[in-house]
Amino acid sequence: MISFGMMSRSLKSETTYFTEIARRANPDTFTCFRFSPAKIHPITEVVAGEKFDHKKGKWVKAEFPLPMMIYDRCFYGNDLESKQSMAIVKWLKNRKDITFLGNGLPNKWTIYEVLSRSALAPYIPETILAASGKAVIAQLKKWNVAILKPVFGSGGAGIYKIKNSGRKFTISADADGRLAEKEFLSSSETEAWLDRLCSNNEYMMQPYLELSDSENCPFDIRVLLQKDWEDKWLLRGKGIRRGHKDGILSNLAAGAGIQTFEEYAGSLDLRTRKFISFELDEIISMLPGILEASFPRLFELGIDIGVSKDKALWVLDTNSKPGRKVISSVNPDLREVLYKAPLEYALSLTENLPEREGQHL
Structure with missing residues (x-):
């Protein structure tokens, strides 16, 4: 039996996502928990959180030992509570009896230093x-x-x-x-x-790069990659995030809209469409390997790619704890795959546990 813990800083975070994963977990194989790192008792190491009850189809309050497998979806700020949570997660990652589904990437500057010295350097903005x-x-x-x-x-x-x-x-x-x-x-x-x-x-x-469309709306291409049960990277999907006219950001938190990649590609002439598709494939095929050569093993990766007025592609951000809203919005049929993916990868890890690695938050 695999004790599978889904960890976020607040139990209000990602409730739907965690619930849908738990519903798809075979109860003969998985026992699913959700918890916050702040709710781990420092002496007894007992966790106060919730356990998924398959018969009732919902989460129930429970106390339980530290799960053997943890899916980390914690996001941190610059506040004291974040720093305390980070310290607890670092402690968890140093334990030999716990395996993390994937590891967090370090800060943006550290990632920049690696990417700017890699084969992808032409796609990385000077920083x-x-x-x-x-x-x-x-x-x-x-x-x-x-x-x-x-x-x-x-x-x-x-x-x-x-x-x-x-x-x-x-x-x-x-x-x-x-x-x-x-x-x-x-x-x-x-x-x-x-x-x-x-x-x-x-x-x-x-x-400042002119990463906006013909109507002067900033936009970028969001790419979601995940590993399958054979530890191979799969492209789950691509979508477009489009900000407001004359704005700066195309982030959903800043009010951006979503459109399909096909809709965007269809607005381009054939030569430009082929060029951008080729460049995208090049970035997607190389980026995960470059990151995993410098940082610990990953499970999923969100990549934000900007396209400038002269059709040059720029890697704007890489996220080891990506959201799924863009990809699931443009392809609702993919939601089932995304809910099952963490469980399938967890199974593959338990069958072939890697040697302990240094792990990042």
């Missing part, structure tokens, strides 16, 4: 660490327009566009489906604002 307001303003003399991204961040939160026009600096961000702007008329004012921003979070800086 520097934004150490201070003075450093950002100095770099703007070269780039003129740039994007600031938090090193530790997800969902498009905390992303800013900064533009320098003569003595004027304009900082903009997507907020509630609209563009919010702030103007500074001196570099000293701008520098002070940037210093406050960088003191709260570590930031990195990239040149």
Whole structure:
């Protein structure tokens, strides 16, 4: 019997997803639990969480030993509670009696350092660490327009566009489906604002790329990859996230819409369509192997790929705990496959447990 624990920082998170996985778990093979790392008793190591009752078809409160297999869907911020949870998860990953379905990737800067030195370097936007307001303003003399991204961040939160026009600096961000702007008329004012921003979070800086369509709506291609029971990477699907007109982000959290990849591809001329499809296939075939050569084993991967006005492709983000909304929205028939995938991979791991690896959050 496999004790299969689905872990999130709050039991309110991913309830539907975890429930649908548990419903498909063979009760003769799996006992499914859901829990938060904060609910592990530090001395007894007993977990206070929920167990899926197949007869009742729902979760019931339960106390149980640490599961032998854990599907980690924890997301962290910069708050104290996040840091405490991260420490507990790190402790779990160092235990020899627990196997994680997949491992989290490290922060965006560490990933950039690996990808920028790989065969995929031409697809990776130039990036520097934004150490201070003075450093950002100095770099703007070269780039003129740039994007600031938090090193530790997800969902498009905390992303800013900064533009320098003569003595004027304009900082903009997507907020509630609209563009919010702030103007500074001196570099000293701008520098002070940037210093406050960088003191709260570590930031990195990239040149602003025109990643928008003919209607000036930002968009990107979301690709979802998962491993099958033979430990082979499969492309589950591709979809388009499209932001609001004149906006910066195409993240769903920023109000982006969803369309099929086929709809987007159909809007292109044949030569461009073939070129983008070839480049996409190249990125998708190489990226997982490059990441797993530098970081511990993964189970799933969300890749966000931008397409600039000149049809160049750019890898914008890689996520080891991807959402499924884009892919399941454009292909509802795929939901059944996505619910079963963690269970099938868990089975393959129990039959052929890998040697212990160093693991990232």
